[in-house]
Amino acid sequence: MVMGAMAVIGWGVVGLLMLMSSVLTAEAKASGEDWTPYPRLRKEVKGRSLVRIIPVGTTASTVLLYPSSFGRDPTVTPVTLPVTAEGAAVMVHNGIGNYHWIAVTEEQEERALTLATVHHFGMPGPAPSVMLAQPKSRLEIIPEPLPREFSTYRAQERWVFRVRLDQRDLPHHPVTLLAPHHPKQNLSTDPDGRVQVTLPEFPQAALQQPAPGARPRRPVQPFQLAVEAHVGPHHLITVFQHEYAPPPMTNRHPLLGWGVTGLGMVAGLQLWRGRKEQQS
Amino acid sequence: MNPIRIWTLSRVRFWVQLLFFVVTVYGGIVVGPYAADKITTALPALSCTYDRQNSAWCVLRPFQHQTSHQIGDGLAKTGTLSWELVRPLGWSLVIFMGFFLVLNKGFCGWVCPLGAFQEFLYGVGRRFHLISRRVPESWLGRLRAVKWVMLLGVVFGLPLLAGLGWLPGAASEAWCRICPSRILTTLLTADAEQMALAMGDHGDILLGVIGNGLFGFMLTAAFVVRQPFCRICPMLALHAIFRRLAPLRLVKHPSPRCGKCRNCHAACPMEIPEVALPDPQQVFHDDCTLCGRCVEFCPADRVLHLRWGPVTLYRSSAARFRVRSRLELADGSQRRLHSSL
Numbered sequence: 378m379v380m381g382a383m384a385v386i387g388w389g390v391v392g393l394l395m396l397m398s399s400v401l402t403a404e405a406k407a408s409g410e411d412w413t414p415y416p417r418l419r420k421e422v423k424g425r426s427l428v429r430i431i432p433v434g435t436t437a438s439t440v441l442l443y444p445s446s447f448g449r450d451p452t453v454t455p456v457t458l459p460v461t462a463e464g465a466a467v468m469v470h471n472g473i474g475n476y477h478w479i480a481v482t483e484e485q486e487e488r489a490l491t492l493a494t495v496h497h498f499g500m501p502g503p504a505p506s507v508m509l510a511q512p513k514s515r516l517e518i519i520p521e522p523l524p525r526e527f528s529t530y531r532a533q534e535r536w537v538f539r540v541r542l543d544q545r546d547l548p549h550h551p552v553t554l555l556a557p558h559h560p561k562q563n564l565s566t567d568p569d570g571r572v573q574v575t576l577p578e579f580p581q582a583a584l585q586q587p588a589p590g591a592r593p594r595r596p597v598q599p600f601q602l603a604v605e606a607h608v609g610p611h612h613l614i615t616v617f618q619h620e621y622a623p624p625p626m627t628n629r630h631p632l633l634g635w636g637v638t639g640l641g642m643v644a645g646l647q648l649w650r651g652r653k654e655q656q657s
Numbered sequence: 658m659n660p661i662r663i664w665t666l667s668r669v670r671f672w673v674q675l676l677f678f679v680v681t682v683y684g685g686i687v688v689g690p691y692a693a694d695k696i697t698t699a700l701p702a703l704s705c706t707y708d709r710q711n712s713a714w715c716v717l718r719p720f721q722h723q724t725s726h727q728i729g730d731g732l733a734k735t736g737t738l739s740w741e742l743v744r745p746l747g748w749s750l751v752i753f754m755g756f757f758l759v760l761n762k763g764f765c766g767w768v769c770p771l772g773a774f775q776e777f778l779y780g781v782g783r784r785f786h787l788i789s790r791r792v793p794e795s796w797l798g799r800l801r802a803v804k805w806v807m808l809l810g811v812v813f814g815l816p817l818l819a820g821l822g823w824l825p826g827a828a829s830e831a832w833c834r835i836c837p838s839r840i841l842t843t844l845l846t847a848d849a850e851q852m853a854l855a856m857g858d859h860g861d862i863l864l865g866v867i868g869n870g871l872f873g874f875m876l877t878a879a880f881v882v883r884q885p886f887c888r889i890c891p892m893l894a895l896h897a898i899f900r901r902l903a904p905l906r907l908v909k910h911p912s913p914r915c916g917k918c919r920n921c922h923a924a925c926p927m928e929i930p931e932v933a934l935p936d937p938q939q940v941f942h943d944d945c946t947l948c949g950r951c952v953e954f955c956p957a958d959r960v961l962h963l964r965w966g967p968v969t970l971y972r973s974s975a976a977r978f979r980v981r982s983r984l985e986l987a988d989g990s991q992r993r994l995h996s997s998l
C-alpha cells in the first residue's frame with residue numbers, strides 16, 4: 378500500500394518536473410534564446426561610425442576585421458581588435474570603405490570554429506565582391522551577393538551562398554539554417570557548391586510597435602548558416618550570421634494601394650473629356 | 658529614302674531615351690547590385706534607388722537621407738551646424754555636378770526614365786487621336802512654383818524636420834514616398850511592394866495616399882497632357898538652379914517672325930511660352946529639358962540652336978522643318994502642319 382502510494386507520488390513528481398521543463402523550454406524557445414548551438418555575434422550600433430561587437434558563447438579574445446577594400450588594395454590588411462574586459466570589440470570606421478567582414482575564430486585542439494558577419498557603414502566605398510571572394514578561413518560561407526545598401530535580407534526571400542573548403546567549391550554538402558523561433562533547416566549545396574536559402578517567416582512576437590515617441594526602426598531577427606567539415610583529424614565549423622527583416626508586404630496594403638492609384642487614374646481620366654482642341 | 662527623314666532629332670532622341678530607360682531601370686543586371694557598382698549614386702534624373710535592378714541612383718534620395726539623418730539628427734544632438742554635418746550632402750552635390758555639367762537639363766529630355774515614360778504615353782494618346790490639353794497660360798505661374806515647393810519643402814524641408822525629431826520618420830524621405838518613379842520602376846521589375854500602401858503611422862499613410870494618387874493621375878493624364886508630372890518635379894527645380902553653369906544650352910538668334918508663328922511653343926513638351934519670344938535671354942527657361950523639339954520645329958534657318966559651349970550641335974533649318982512636319986505636327990500629332998510661313 379505504502380509502496381503503491383510512493384510510486385504514485387514518485388511518478389507524479391517526475392511528471393511535474395517534465396511538465397515544468399517543457400514549459401521552461403517552450404518559454405526559452407518563444408524568447409528565442411536557444412536558437413543556435415553555435416556562438417553568436419551581437420552588434421550594438423553606436424552611431425554612423427562606431428559599432429560594438431559582442432561575441433557571445435565563445436572564448437575568442439580578438440575580432441578580425443576585413444574592410445571592403447581588402448583584396449583590391451594590397452596595402453589593406455585585416456585589423457585585429459581586442460575583446461575588452463566588458464566583452465566587446467569596439468569597431469570605429471577608419472575611413473576605409475563601407476562593408477566590413479567581421480570574424481572571430483576559436484581553436485580547441487583539432488576543432489576550429491569561425492563565426493562571421495558583415496557590417497555596413499553608410500559611407501562611400503568599393504563594392505564588397507572582391508573582399509567577399511578573398512579566402513579568410515579554410516571552410517567558408519560566402520554571400521553571393523550581400524543585400525545592397527538601403528536594403529537587407531527579408532523573410533521568405535531566397536538568397537544564394539557559396540560554400541568553399543580550402544578555396545574549392547564544396548558540392549552536395551550539408552548546410553544548416555538556424556533562426557530564433559524556428560526549427561533548424563537542413564539544406565545542401567548544389568553541384569557548384571551554392572546553396573539557395575529561403576529565409577524563414579518573421580516571428581510575430583518580434584513585430585513590436587516602437588514605444589510612443591521613439592523613432593520607428595525596422596524590426597530584425599538574427600539567423601545563422603552553419604557548415605561543418607572533417608578534414609583528416611580537423612573538425613572545421615563555419616557559421617555566417619546576419620539579420621533579416623519582415624517580408625516585403627509587412628505593414629502594407631496592396632488593395633488599398635491599387636485602389637488609391639485607381640482613384641488617381643479616374644481623376645486623370647477627367648482630362649480626357651471635352652472637345653478636341655484645335656490643332657495648330 | 659531621305660536620310661533626314663529617317664534620322665530626325667526626335668527619332669534619335671527616342672532611341673537614346675529607350676536605351677537609357679533600359680539602362681536606368683534594368684542596367685543593374687549588368688553593372689551589379691552594390692552602390693559602388695552603380696554608374697553613380699547621384700544621377701540628375703529619377704533612376705530610382707528602390708528599383709533593385711537599376712544601374713544608377715537618383716540624387717534625391719541621398720539628399721533626403723543626408724539632410725535628415727546627418728544634418729537634422731546632428732543638429733538635434735549638438736545644436737550646431739558643423740562642416741562634418743554638411744560634408745556628405747556637399748559630396749553628393751559635387752558628384753551630381755560632375756554629371757550635370759555634361760548634359761545640363763538634357764538629363765530630363767534624354768535620360769530620365771519617368772520623363773521618357775510620360776512622353777511615350779502622350780505619343781500613344783496622339784496615335785489614338787485622343788484629346789490634347791494644354792495647361793492654360795494663366796495657370797503657369799502657380800504651377801511653376803510647385804516644383805520649388807517640392808524641392809525646398811519636400812526634398813529638404815520635411816526630411817530636415819524629421820531629422821530634428823519634429824515630424825514622424827516617414828518624412829525623412831518624404832519626396833521618395835510620393836515620387837511616381839518609385840512605383841513605376843519597381844512595377845516594371847515585377848516588384849509590387851511599392852504599389853502597396855504603407856500602413857505604418859499617419860505620416861506613412863498620408864504620404865502613401867499622395868504618392869499612389871499622384872502616380873495614378875500621371876498614368877492617365879499623360880495620354881492627353883504633356884509631361885504632367887515633370888511640371889512639378891523637384892529635379893527640374895534643382896536643374897534650374899545650376900543650368901547657367903553647364904555648357905549645353907538652348908540659344909536663340911531671333912528672327913522677325915519670332916513671337917508670331919509659335920511653332921516652337923507648340924512643339925515644346927513643357928509648353929514654355931517664353932521659347933517663342935524674341936528675347937534671347939528668356940529662351941533657355943527653368944522648365945526647359947533640352948529635348949530640342951523647338952529647334953526641330955522652328956521653320957526658320959539658324960534661329961534656334963542646341964549648343965555645347967561654342968559648338969553648335971543642332972540648329973533650326975527651313976529644309977529640315979519641311980521634312981519633319983510631313984511626319985508629325987508640332988504638338989506630336991501625326992498630321993500635316995499648315996505652316997503660316
Ligand code: SF4
Pocket residue numbers: 702703704705706707715716717718832833834836837838839
Ligand atoms: S523615389 Fe524618386 S526621388 Fe526617391 S530615389 Fe526613387 S526616383 Fe529618386
Ligand code: SF4
Pocket residue numbers: 701702703764765766769770771772773886887888890891892893946
Ligand atoms: S522633370 Fe521629368 S524628366 Fe526631369 S527628372 Fe523630373 S520626371 Fe524626369
